[in-house]
Amino acid sequence: MTQLPSRPHTSLGGSSLVGRTVVLIGGGSGIGLRVAHHAVAAGAHVVLGGRTEDRLARAADELGGGDAVRWRTVDVTDEESLAALFAEVDRVDHLFTTAATYRVGPLRELDARDAESPFTSKFWGQYHAVRHAAPKLSGDASVVLMAGAAGARPPGPAPAYAACNAAIEGLGRGLAVELAPVRVNVVSPGTVDGHLWAGRPAADRDAAFAQYERDTVLHRTGTEDEIAHAVLFLFTNGYTTGSTLYPDGGYTFR
Template sequence: MTTSPDSEALDGRTVVLIGGGSGIGLRVAHRVVAAGARVVLGGRSPQRLADAARELGEAVATWRTVDVTDDASLASFFDGIDRVDHLFTSAGTYRVGPLRELSAQDAASPFTSKFWGQYHAVRHAAPKLSSDASVVLMAGAAGARPPGPAPAYAACNAALEGLGRGLAVELAPVRVNVVSPGTIDGNLWAGRPAADREAAFAQYRRDTVLHRLGSEDEVAHAVLFLFTNGYTTGSTLYPDGGYTLR
């Protein structure tokens, strides 16, 4: 029986997934566990994390609460982890909207949660990273093609792509890459008003080359590629259906 490259690269490894209790993070967790890895799930909801760990199998999945906007919380989270072979952070809560409408605090929220949250997660993980570890940052296709009047959100995603390149240089031989999805039909959109969701989905289908939405599992597949391809670093991968090409 032959093993897949993913299984060879991930077997026995420790994968830390902040935001791993739901959505894309949980889909990544399922894939890496299937490939033989152990996962440490992080997030703010103990119930969600406990449910995810049971779903994955408590022999291979542990969890710890963490708030990526709280430096002390991140420090405590990583203090309890001996070794990090792969890190992916998909957690983040923020507001999106036009320059003239958002408060200063709401406009800053993508940077506070998504950009600085990932920056500081990597900073705290750095002493624990193995010599051949990898980090995958989560940005979004909006950084390359703003979807509308949401300049701070677009700028945050573009900044994360730049952060990935900068960290790839500084942390080498640890590899650092970025995944920048388009609109995904999954957990993030499920809690939004139906009318807003359907309008956004219809517009995205019109704007892409493939004329469809992506799935959480398709993004998870891209993350696994970046975890396991040992010659890819400083790159941004767009599982966006061709949105950035139009």
């Protein structure tokens, strides 16, 4: 019988988050906060970043406070702000950035600044977050970038936004090569019934949800916890890198 080469033992459950440092920029609300809840429950230490001090303080209280949770205000469009955040962190084991502010719309309607805003905030914000985190990344760290299903299947006339999400998927593949053995992956969710849509007019929300439910295989919107579970998988699966995961109910291949 041929002897197979031995390999390091890993559990089927992936690597543990116990004692690990998870930096969540945008962790004060929405998907980032749900990731924080799961990470803390799994024994991680979380560092929350965001622009709103009150929101971060409330999130920290919601997570139980104590030594497991720290927070600092940060603006992903301000490199000095990002540098200050990571200067206070000794080690980064996992990084996930959801913080972004942008406008979407048709080519003929958006002015140049609004059209560029997804790239300014969502693409370059994540790029610079990874760049400033890089010196602190542990040898087996992971980075999860936030894109969106619109990069693979644009839902309507918003070409710059679709292009930004596609570019983030490409950035993830490029960073996976450059930063190895640090793992870099991308999560590209579909429409999620959560914090982002809760702040929009009800008529717009209802119309968007109805259209998405018609267009997707599972005929429903997603939840923030479902996206958070995908992020935790990418944090802990030690053999996944350079991949894009679509927790979108089957929207992108319909």
